[in-house]
Amino acid sequence: MNSTQSRHLAFAGLFIVVTVTMLLDISIVATVSNETKRMFDYLDNLPDSSVIIVSFDHEASSLPEMKPLGLVMLRHLFAKDHKLIGVALLAEGTGVGYRLMQETAKEYNKEYGRDYVFLGFKPQFIAAILSMGESIKGTFPEDYLGNATSQIELLSDVNNYDDVAAVVSLADGSLTTHWIEYGNEKYGVQISAAVAAAMLTTYDPYISSGQLKAMVGGLRGAAEYENLLGIGGSGARSMLAQSSAHLYIILLIIIGNFTYFRSRKKG
């Protein structure tokens, strides 16, 4: 078998594994890891009705992973009656963030302007983070819908990070680092994050140093969090496909090594 053929075979295998497991349409309750539990406890222990910034720091292409994560975060925060301020540091997170907040707010009977507000997108994320440390209303004179932020009830007592209990960064890349290096380092606001699984190991040193309070990651993390909240969701629905694909990749690594050692024996 030449390399093109074996590559095509590997591709086809992945395609089949994912399609078949998805057509089965089975939800699986994930056992909860310590990491996810810590994130849950951290957010759960914030005093009720705290002001929390939810930052949509991701792009549209990573939605399959970020949407389930965003949903569990918003559901948990709304269930605890926190006051949520939504922002987006990447342009593509804007529409997505607004829609997600609007949908979950409806589930929990939350009112726009009083229980949550979406401020929209601000370009140049480092400057945006720093500028909110001085004045949130100054950074966003208008919200996403064009209302003057000075007129919004939720924001009447909120000036800067001093009035914010926590920032939850929903990130598919390294934007949480900027929240840490500028929001936390310069203004001392507490940062936690829900991130794409790929980013978890990147943030490990910040968890260890306490610069990042807690984090949850990936579709798996979303499924675990759904479990803690006691609700079903897209995380749990994708678990079978996700785990089967992992096992398939493991199988490929084993096959790769098997053929390697066999060919080496032959010389």
Next chain:
Amino acid sequence: MDPGTIVAGILTIAILSFLYGDNPVYKMAETLLVGVSMGYVLVITWTNTLMAVLFKPLFLESQFWLVIPFIFGLFMFGRFHKSTSFLSRYSMAVLIGSGAGVAIPAMLGARTLRQMTATVEMVQGDSFLTIFSGLVVVVGLFSTLSYFYFSREHEGIMGRSAKVGTYFLMIFFGTTFGYTVMSRVSTFIGRMDFLLSDFLHLTN
């Protein structure tokens, strides 16, 4: 089915066709993506930056200090002709210089100092396991740093330490690879979810 879903479905399949090999359909989808994404950013930059940050405040709200970045911006246009292209160096100078000034404290504070403190704190444990784990971190950190020590060849003690550093690096790379596989698989699952339920109506 709404036209948006049909278009999105066809384009999804067009890109996936690359897995078999390069082909005209993929190439068409690729150039479409390049063109559309450039057009999108052009519009967003026009409304969010040029209008909102520059022209409106400068001309309608008389914030005259904006003339300075405006001029530096216009200097970029110097690149359109050979005789004026030196002007663009001034704009680059602003970006590169200020970027360097911002980077120094950010890199030293949040990265280096805080990470040093965290390493020391890890050794202050009360159980055997926490102290042992803390020591593993110290060994890992020191050996990794010695791998990045460039002044000396990797021989002798330095060589051995650097070798241990490579092992720690490989643990990190392997673990990261594992976690990244999760992300990539999720993205593909997301696309298949769209194809199977929204486009083909095979699942709910």
Next chain:
Amino acid sequence: MIAYEFKILTVLDHPALLTIAINEWLDLAQLPTFLAAVIAILTVLYTTFHRKGREGFKIREIAGLKAVEEAIGRATEMARPILFTPGWGGDIQRPTTIAALNILSSVAEKTAEYNSQLLFPTHDPVIMSVAQEVIAESYNRAGYPERFNIDDTTYVSPSQFGYAAAVEGMITRLKPASIFLLGTFEAESLILAETGNIAGSIQIAGTDSTIQLAFFIVACDYTLIGEELFAASGYLSKDKSIMASIRAQDIMKVIIAAVIILAIISALVVPLSDWWKF
């Protein structure tokens, strides 16, 4: 009793006021960072301008860098282009990008000599402009300004996967003999590296994005890990000032290690000590 209390207040009051005054101007929480910056500046100045230290300094061998010449030679033999791209994650304000452009300068000098085509697609218009300057100057320095083609340094797409698709297309169709993936990469890293692999190119990668390093190590022939990218620019160019700053980095590493050891000892002997809590 009352007078006694009053006295304490006045004594304490004065320095407190003074602190507030300083506080209004200087961010005292950043004092350790400031001191660290001063040490860094002094170290760089010392290694750059202290001649004795400069002359004896040699940098250790970095695997992969010897392959640079070979990679360019291969392109000449095969009459295929070389592709150099700095990744989607960087912008010109990032020091990593500057280090990558430094390497580009050395690579361009050699492609000028060997007369092979150097393709440089990027997602950032400012990086494009700077790269055009850098490559043009390298061709000048090599003595072949006429071989420089400005259209080989192209702006492809600002979107991450638009950029990835465009570069992927270039690799698949033009089949570059060698590919340099140096800079800040995000998820597009493996798309480019695997496509390069399928196209049969020699690949030299290097990045400061730690997640992508795992993929480069698996898919590329040589990978510069993190700081090696910075060192590589000195190694290739043999530029004395870059070499000096690499030496400064090493000195700072020794300082960091020493401070950590001291701090660990003091933390273990005096558990309440906190001078090391920056």
Next chain:
Amino acid sequence: MARLFPQIICGFFGVVLFVLYFLKAPSAKSLYLTITSDYWQIIFAFALLVGVASFIRVNIKKLSILSESPYVITGLLGLFAMPVMALVWGIKGDSPFMWVFENVQVPLQATVFALLAFFVASASLRGFKARSLPATILLISALIALLSRSDIFGWLGNSALEFSEWIRSYPSMSARRGILIGIGLGSVTTSLRIILGIERTWLGKDR
């Protein structure tokens, strides 16, 4: 001269931003923000126009090659259609501009992203071989991470899961910390060289 003045500007902005970082006065903070936000954005916006112009020029040159022309036209059409639609119908909610973004750009991007799952598969088959001790460590750590995250029926047991978390939080984290510090130092010295005017490659300066 053509290089000296940009060099001075570069050093000036470097020093100013470095100093501003440590100042607390409101005026200092607002200047810091103005430069890192407004200056950067505005200069980038003009550079973008230069970039797009270069893209158009390169493509128009390609237009004469017959086999390339359908692709070139598609690309340029996409590029011009977006601003035209934005001008005519605006860019809010249900505008055609947003329709194209959501139904053309987003699915295209997301699918290119999804290709990665397949490249991960081929890289796993080909690249992960236990050739040497470091390669074996790489392989085993990857397997541990993957296995620990495939546990859906609880067959792995708590101690196995805790072990994989330990690997991530200690040995793996320490290496990441080492890389982080190394990159930090590399960035700091590069930045210092830029500000001090020793680093001049970006100016196209002769060595």
